[in-house]
Amino acid sequence: MDDVIIIGGSFAGLAAALQLGRARRKVTVLDTGLPRNRFAGHSHGLLGHDHKPPLDILAEARRQLARYPTIRLVNVRAESISGVIDDFSVVTGDGESFAARRLILSYGIADQMPDVPGFAEGWGTSIVPCPYCDGFEVAGKHWGLVWSGPQSHNQVRLFHDWTDRLTLFADGHDIPPDIRADLARRNIPVVDGRIVEIAHHKGQITTVNLDTRRTIAVDILFAHPRNKPSASLHASLGLATIDTPTGIVLKVDERRETSMPGIYAAGDLATPFLPSVTQASWQGAMAGIFAQQSMLV
Known part of the structure; x- marks a missing residue:
């Protein structure tokens, strides 16, 4: 069993994995490889990485995570979640099952393009x-x-x-x-x-x-088109959400924990206003730290 399964391996998910890996916690990151900002040629405002292509930043982050033996990156979509704190189960699109004590949801949001040519x-x-x-x-x-x-x-x-x-x-x-x-x-x-x-x-x-x-x-x-979470796992769990002018995001407390004990959220999926790479990275790091601290005995 993993300590933490992270669903979504963009900036928030990888930042969470980094903190957990450095704490020598066993982590699996499940990711589809479709970050929200994949359409952007460059990412701006991220200290040390300003004006770099976002996919290049993520690729370098994955290379850096390879030095931590307790982190596993799996390119697969999470299809369902069940269980309770200390005993969660995640089933993927290819039918494989993963178990963990804690979950971090960082699968982001998808922008809904209006039906306007161009x-x-x-x-x-x-x-x-x-x-x-x-x-x-x-x-x-x-x-x-x-x-x-x-x-x-x-x-x-x-x-x-x-x-x-x-x-x-x-x-x-x-x-x-x-x-x-x-x-x-x-x-x-x-x-x-x-x-x-x-x-x-x-x-x-x-x-x-x-x-x-x-x-x-x-x-x-x-422009600010409507958006929606990139997956429906939160809905199947009945997690509390917050309405925003463009869609919904997950409701979290000051420790990034959702309305269900043991499940944390970070990144655009849990950011009501002005989502950014900087915010996603910070929130992911804190979600990882708080998830780790919640397992201390």
Whole structure:
């Protein structure tokens, strides 16, 4: 039996494995090899790894974990979880069963692309969600922001640190008059109508095309599509969740433990706001430490 099974081997999962391996705890990491940021050419804001391709960072992390004899990395999807604290069982897609005293869920979330031609093709390159991740590289250029709810009003103020040229796309939403007045005061144009196409040239966005037949040229488009957990294991366990403007995340306490004793969560799966590689790595490390401490006698 393992001490801990980690489901999801991206930044949070590998950070948890590192702490547990250094504590000489027996760990198995189950991973599908499909991290959320695999579409991004570079990862930004991670100390010591700024502007490196995220898949390269993960590959190096896996190579470093190889020096710890108690860590095992398995490329497989976890299909089901059963059991209770000190006696969990995980069954994989190929029918193999693993047992552990503790579990860490770090299988992340999957972004749900809207049915707009060109959107999925630009996701992670010229259509992005996070200014902290990609804002510096496009600072001073013409930004577009797709309205997704009241949080978009706050993003307007946030974006000012990177650019003075911002266009807000209502995308069919009713923006309250008081917010429209504030946007006008800030000299931020609001473009009504629904987005029907994102035009690209050699991988870079050129225009946002609307059902009103208007075309608006921007250099980068910020959008926040709906997302959902990358697996349904938490639902089968009945774990508590938190609603966010774009989906749900797992509810955890100050020790990263979920509503079920012995199961911890980290990374985008348990981050309500501004998920990032830095947050995922920190949360994974803490989940690993707290899981280890919970097994002390």
